[in-house]
Amino acid sequence: MRKPIKVEEAIERVMNESMEGEREYVSLEESYGRVLAEDMKATTDVPWFDRSPYDGYAIFAEATQNASTNSPVLLEVVGTVGAGSVWEEPLKPNQAVKIMTGAAIPDGANAVIMVELTKEVVKDGKAYVQIKRKVSKGENISRIGEDMLKGSLLVEKGTVINPGVVAILATFGYHRVPVMKKPKVVIIATGSELLNVYEPLEKGKIRNSNSYMLQTQILRAGGEPVVFGKVKDTFQETYEAVTKAMEEANIIVTTGGVSVGDFDFLPKVYEKLGAKLLFNKVAMRPGSVTSAAVLDQKMLFGLSGNPSACYVGFELFVRPYLKAMLGQKNCYLKKVQAVLKKDFTKANPFTRFVRAKLSYDDGMLQVEPIGKDKSNIVSSLIEANSLIVLPGGTRGFQEGTKVDVLLLEDEQGARNWQ
Amino acid sequence: MRKPIKVEEAIERVMNESMEGEREYVSLEESYGRVLAEDMKATTDVPWFDRSPYDGYAIFAEATQNASTNSPVLLEVVGTVGAGSVWEEPLKPNQAVKIMTGAAIPDGANAVIMVELTKEVVKDGKAYVQIKRKVSKGENISRIGEDMLKGSLLVEKGTVINPGVVAILATFGYHRVPVMKKPKVVIIATGSELLNVYEPLEKGKIRNSNSYMLQTQILRAGGEPVVFGKVKDTFQETYEAVTKAMEEANIIVTTGGVSVGDFDFLPKVYEKLGAKLLFNKVAMRPGSVTSAAVLDQKMLFGLSGNPSACYVGFELFVRPYLKAMLGQKNCYLKKVQAVLKKDFTKANPFTRFVRAKLSYDDGMLQVEPIGKDKSNIVSSLIEANSLIVLPGGTRGFQEGTKVDVLLLEDEQGARNWQ
CATH class of the missing domain: 2.40.340.10 (MoeA, C-terminal, domain IV)
Structure with a gap:
């Protein structure tokens, strides 16, 4: 009665129906694990001012022209500039400013000598830095735009936000981040044998574990699970639950109700809803009685009630559809x-x-x-x-x-x- | 002045101070990604009633003793039992009950024959199942406790909760789950050059990206980040921030303020607090100026302000300490x-x-x-x-x-x- 199709074919039929979802903004703090909805670009050059990559002294390179071990040069240290502060007066050739890593190069200076290569000496109550080698113009200055130019692509749309992405977004001042909305996935567990997790056992019944498992699989894949709870194995209950789910879901996942048993109503539910059936049997183990249908741009997956088959069916079929909705390029396992x-x-x-x-x-x-x-x-x-x-x-x-x-x-x- | 120690030695000194944190209960729905605080055990046998693994007919095996292709046996189908319902009357030897996957075996029946191996026939207005082979006693019956005995270990303490763990906990009725409290990690970024992510750029300044990056690294490792924001590079501001952090943190992570620059106050802050210094230099790149100290069972990590060094320092030192607090056996990368x-x-x-x-x-x-x-x-x-x-x-x-x-x-x- 049901004709099994190959796994590859089943995945292809599902993915042919896939489409990108909506976007929203979240704060940078809430963005971990979300998927970027836009290409993110550099809002400034990096660095955006000339800065020192080391602790050292900002100097005129020319002043060290003849410096050597035997004839060191002494430059007067006129002050210190820490990271975050700016040296206001232009530097003179016989002067030096002590400079910290990351600080802006004072006007006039054109090189930095690392602190390890110098000695500070005091003469007549004034501080001097002793330099024993020639320093080249531009030495140890990180130039504007050296690392990156304004407008450069930072991170591509579809990237999952990890600690590195967050660091980059913070650097460029993105405190609101455009991300893809989490697709809403309604879970309907069908089966008169199912008990809620907090109910005591009754003979013939088992607790509904698939709903909880699916909820976690949906979270792992980047979706928002909506649990409708269990419904009895009747056409009417299943039909009503699916109809209600259509109002809010992007994806509807049912478990159970898909095998050849007398109490399996899902195929009839699809029919009555007018959903386009993509397949109702797949040449795979476990989970051969997996089905998929599409209606009003919402995907309906009918997974087996068997936990192993349900798990595998989710990862093979639901996950890539959900990832495509999130705009991820790498949808597949x-x-x-x-x-x-x-x-x-x-x-x-x-x-x-x-x-x-x-x-x-x-x-x-x-x-x-x-x-x-x-x-x-x-x-x-x-x-x-x-x-x-x-x-x-x-x-x-x-x-x-x-x-x-x-x-x-x-x-x-x-x-x-x- | 500072003596670098080997990475292995630095990790060992940190982990010698490690200890397990506190526990709390969360709902099963909220448990994904959390760490189990107790060994979880089976609350019942599995299955906890004899059940059918297939759709088929529950029968007396003895009634098929002489069944063959040439002389099939006909048993009267007296009803159907679906998963979740129970067949009340004891079965007689010449009777069969149609049974769905997962349903309880009716009293009296001692075997199930798969539906695929049978044919249903109607004679004199009554339904019969035709069986053409001998069925053995116990065939296709999943026995009580066959999969697992009550009290068996399900999942070990220290396990990170994934979809599989959630399924198991649901099966055994654990709707409240004992998990380890997320360690509170206070982040203090020191540096007068730092701007908040939403502030416009000023010359000499850069946006504070380390706080956001660390926040995400803490989330990834299973901790709860608490952002104190940036403090200026002064002894007083740093001291006050760390003192305040001591009130609520399990772990305090500072970035910046640890190198040899004139504005690096963290070593003095440790000293004034009376913290026991574990190390203040590690023979590694990047991040040689990483330090760690301990005070009142709280760990203070001083990471470099350089983003690469900060990232690596977190993963090498903070992550395993945090994981040990979560009771995870596998603390290391x-x-x-x-x-x-x-x-x-x-x-x-x-x-x-x-x-x-x-x-x-x-x-x-x-x-x-x-x-x-x-x-x-x-x-x-x-x-x-x-x-x-x-x-x-x-x-x-x-x-x-x-x-x-x-x-x-x-x-x-x-x-x-x-």
């Missing part, structure tokens, strides 16, 4: 190659995504499937930092084989799925 | 080996930390120094995801050499500095 540390003996009729732990050894990437054994279900959820991709139509893989691995916690991402 | 993609020709009298970009190629780690050229200052701040460590006493390094690299964005961290 980064794919690397790594050496398998343990045999993986299952056959793979469909493409299989195995939760795994990636590690490094002597410059090589290694990867180990986790939670293969039932008793390890917990650790497989907790320790996974990657997904091994085993192509469909393959048999088991031996220890030592090189395999493709998708990184779950990497912040760089990848521009393409392949 | 993860160190890996990677192949140098470009020559690095500078000599390294002291241990040098070079901001770099780590990448992967065909299972191998590669690393490239960034921002070597002055014009690249900006990209070096933005694109750095790692620090190359070049030991002191070495000359330049050639492309192709294997070098140590510290990962800045890795969430796993390392247990030891080495």
